[in-house]
Amino acid sequence: MNTANILLIERGIIKLIKQPSAPIMGFGMSLFFLLVYNAGIGGVGSLDAFGTGGYLSFVFPITIISLAMGSSAGAGQTLNADMQSGYFRRLYLSPAPRWILVVAPMLADTISSLFFTILLIIIGAIFGVTFQFGFASVLGILILSFLWSLTLCGFSVGIMLRTGQHQSAAIVTNAVFPLLFLSTTFLPRELITADWLLAVSWGNPVTYILEGNRYLLAGTSSASFFYIGLIIFALTSTVSVIFALSSANKIKI
Amino acid sequence: MKAEIQIKGLFKSYPNGTQALKGICLEIQKGHFFALLGPNGAGKSTLVKVMTTLINKDSGNFTIAGINPETNQSKIQKIIGVASQDNEIDPTEKVENLLVFQGRLFGLTKPESNKRANELIEMFQLDTERNKKASALSGGNKRRLHCALALVHHPQILFLDEPTVGMDPVARANFWEIITQMNKSESVTIFLTTQYLDEADKHATEMALIVAGEIRYSGTIIDFKKMVNPDSSMSLNDSYLKYIKTLTNQEFSKNKKGKML
Numbered sequence: 316m317n318t319a320n321i322l323l324i325e326r327g328i329i330k331l332i333k334q335p336s337a338p339i340m341g342f343g344m345s346l347f348f349l350l351v352y353n354a355g356i357g358g359v360g361s362l363d364a365f366g367t368g369g370y371l372s373f374v375f376p377i378t379i380i381s382l383a384m385g386s387s388a389g390a391g392q393t394l395n396a397d398m399q400s401g402y403f404r405r406l407y408l409s410p411a412p413r414w415i416l417v418v419a420p421m422l423a424d425t426i427s428s429l430f431f432t433i434l435l436i437i438i439g440a441i442f443g444v445t446f447q448f449g450f451a452s453v454l455g456i457l458i459l460s461f462l463w464s465l466t467l468c469g470f471s472v473g474i475m476l477r478t479g480q481h482q483s484a485a486i487v488t489n490a491v492f493p494l495l496f497l498s499t500t501f502l503p504r505e506l507i508t509a510d511w512l513l514a515v516s517w518g519n520p521v522t523y524i525l526e527g528n529r530y531l532l533a534g535t536s537s538a539s540f541f542y543i544g545l546i547i548f549a550l551t552s553t554v555s556v557i558f559a560l561s562s563a564n565k566i567k568i
Numbered sequence: 569m570k571a572e573i574q575i576k577g578l579f580k581s582y583p584n585g586t587q588a589l590k591g592i593c594l595e596i597q598k599g600h601f602f603a604l605l606g607p608n609g610a611g612k613s614t615l616v617k618v619m620t621t622l623i624n625k626d627s628g629n630f631t632i633a634g635i636n637p638e639t640n641q642s643k644i645q646k647i648i649g650v651a652s653q654d655n656e657i658d659p660t661e662k663v664e665n666l667l668v669f670q671g672r673l674f675g676l677t678k679p680e681s682n683k684r685a686n687e688l689i690e691m692f693q694l695d696t697e698r699n700k701k702a703s704a705l706s707g708g709n710k711r712r713l714h715c716a717l718a719l720v721h722h723p724q725i726l727f728l729d730e731p732t733v734g735m736d737p738v739a740r741a742n743f744w745e746i747i748t749q750m751n752k753s754e755s756v757t758i759f760l761t762t763q764y765l766d767e768a769d770k771h772a773t774e775m776a777l778i779v780a781g782e783i784r785y786s787g788t789i790i791d792f793k794k795m796v797n798p799d800s801s802m803s804l805n806d807s808y809l810k811y812i813k814t815l816t817n818q819e820f821s822k823n824k825k826g827k828m829l
Contacts, residue, residue, distance in 0.1 A: 318672065318675065319672075319673050319675075322669070322672055322673060323673075326669070330660075333660070396658075396660070397658065400656075400657065400658060400659055401654050401655055401656040401657070402656055402657060402658040404622065404652065404654075404656045405656035405657075405670075405717065406673075407622065408620060408621075408622065408645055408648075408650050409645055409670075409673045409674060410642045410643075410645040410646050410673070410674060410675065411642075411673060412642065413641075
């Protein structure tokens with residue numbers, strides 16, 4: 316990677332460190348969910364369906380998903396600020412490849428989300444979340460989380476570039492939010508009684524990241540969820556990056 | 569000798585139907601100081617945007633230092649410097665950091681970038697502002713910083729789109745001193761658009777007049793003045809006003825005839 320690309324990614328990360336409100340809010344919410352869910356309904360974890368990890372390990376993937384959702388709601392902050400100030404035009408006139416001007420802040424958002432995921436994993440481990448395959452589990456969670464986060468950030472940035480409004484980045488979070496409830500978010504498949512919800516959950520990509528993580532955490536799900544999740548989110552993240560890049564042509568210079 | 573900037577039959581229209589450029593043809597030699605003049609909305613900024621690869625042309629060709637910008641965008645950016653009408657500054661960054669970052673972006677090493685930032689801070693008299701955030705600068709100082717950023721990488725060709733708007737007379741004099749020095753000692757080609765015709769008169773040697781997307785005159789400033797007023801010497805400002813007035817009257821009578829027919 317050339318110097319200009321590294322500089323622009325670095326700049327994106329430094330900007331996020333200087334204005335960390337969106338990722339910190341996302342992290343705070345995730346931590347809150349983890350504590351509240353575990354304290355409120357953690358008792359059901361004694362049921363066999365939750366496996367050896369208990370309810371804490373079962374509910375942990377939801378906090379990871381919501382962390383990325385929180386971060387993506389603020390995605391493209393730097394890009395938007397640069398466009399508003401006119402500085403984007405100066406970057407546009409530099410020898411740096413133009414695709415990196417869109418990808419760099421998106422990557423910064425994703426890296427920030429990943430950083431907070433690691434923090435969440437550490438806190439989870441302290442609270443007693445189990446990791447079925449040790450470090451391999453952590454790595455698997457991080458890969459899934461990276462792809463999920465990149466998917467959300469890409470679509471958020473793309474929509475923001477097309478509409479020219481920073482607030483519209485939150486559209487993706489709002490669109491994805493109902494998917495959380497149409498999945499095996501709060502209960503394992505065995506305990507879901509409504510057939511329609513079970514059917515919908517099979518077609519819901521969120522299910523694969525949830526169950527994939529559960530496979531890695533407590534082994535309560537099958538490995539196929541993890542692998543299918545990897546394929547799904549590798550595809551969605553590719554599509555979202557292409558969407559964001561194609562949206563860059565819509566920027567009014 | 570091939571011209572430093574060569575434009576052949578350039579057309580550009582906007583989605584709202586406005587035809588901003590209608591077959592522009594121009595040639596500017598290396599090291600020349602060229603001024604593109606014309607009323608508001610004539611197409612000056614559009615031409616600069618096309619040539620600096622900010623926007624795409626519809627048709628026609630142009631080369632900069634013999635390079636086709638469509639196939640070598642990155643190469644073009646390395647040899648041109650651009651100071652547009654609007655400030656292009658990150659308001660959250662400090663003056664010195666912005667200059668250093670700009671240098672690094674253009675491939676200077678960190679020590680080179682620091683050295684160049686110091687030079688420009690001194691040249692543009694921004695010493696006391698060095699550690700201030702750009703948002704805390706006065707309007708004039710923001711403008712100085714904006715122009716300084718365009719010079720970080722020692723450009724071979726400089727596009728200045730109304731560069732002195734918002735500068736006080738001292739800053740303006742300082743700015744032109746820097747630019748004319750670069751033009752004379754380093755043979756930097758200058759492409760200027762301005763509404764301050766006294767500045768063009770004083771510093772530029774060649775000009776083109778663009779009206780409604782068409783070049784109406786291209787040549788030296790001296791010849792333009794002679795063409796407008798062969799009998800006595802006039803400033804560029806007066807010559808320009810007289811020419812535009814004549815042009816407006818001609819257009820008016822043309823339209824009137826058209827309507828009568």
